[in-house]
Amino acid sequence: MTINADPQELAKFGELAHRWWDPESDFKPLHQINPLRLAWIQQLSPLAGKRVVDVGCGGGILSDSMARAGAQVLGIDLSTKPLRVAELHAMEAGTEGVEYREVAVEALAAEQPGSFDVVTCMEMLEHVPDPASVVRACATLVKPGGWVFLSTLNRNAKAFLLAIVGAEYVMNMLPKGTHEYARFLKPSELAQFCRDAGLDLQASRGLTYNPVTQRYSLGSDTDVNYLMACRRPG
Known part of the structure; x- marks a missing residue:
């Protein structure tokens, strides 16, 4: 199976891995938005007792919080260093109900179709060569009646100005080069x-x-x- 990943993207996030759990670091925006996206997921599909896979989990910010909300969480990613950081944080923080695995979402979908109540894929689609393949894999992983939560960046002039020029070059909220405009996705x-x-x-x-x-x-x-919330028909 061809891996649906950009080696440069994996390396980029790997180099920043040690900063993942510093709320004042390059990942400050993720720490700030995490309570909002967790609350939205909880509103539509309460997590307690659910089996969840977090696709493109990185250092585990969302995975960890979903486990603390009572879910059994599998965080997956193809960048080795962030996964090790996620595992270390779970160990140090005593987070139960979360595990991490280095595997492509397409490979996991072939291995465990229809196995998860909830699938999340946040801030990842704009970093892969074939986002449609990721969405198909997420749809395969979720049980009938289950939920798939996705988030990404719109592709328009405003998004370019705010998410790249503003966030990366003016306000230094994100490392320069974090995003590539051509990979942004319109909601349609x-x-x-x-x-x-x-x-x-x-x-x-x-x-x-x-x-x-x-x-x-x-x-x-x-x-x-x-963000988008979808369900697999039951």
Whole structure:
């Protein structure tokens, strides 16, 4: 199986792995938005007792919080160093109900189809060569009636100005080169990937940042960052 990953992307996040759990580091935005996305997932599909796979888990920020919410979580990624950081953090923090594995989502889908109540894939689709393949694999992994949660970046001038020029070069919220504009996905494109994979779109939300209050919030503005919730028909 051809691995659906960009070696440069894996190396980039590998080099930053030691900073993953520092809330004031390059990953500060992930720490800030994590309570918002966790609450949204919980609202639509309460996690207690659920079996969850977190695709592209990185250092485990979302995986860890879902386990603390009562889920049995498998975090998967293809970048070795962040996975080791995730495992170390779980050990040091005493987080139960979470494990990590270096495996491609497509390979896991072939191995364990229909095995998970919830599948999450956050801030990853814009980093892979074939995002549609990831969505198909997520749809394969989830049980009938289960939920798939996705998030990524819109592709338009506003997203380019705010997510790349603003966040990476002006405000230094993210390391320069974190994102490649051509890989951003319009909501219509992601929605089509979901439909093609047999998923029913249930809800979408936008994630916005207020530079004055330095806070993120969920709302209806999907111009830059957005989330989608889908279900596999039962």
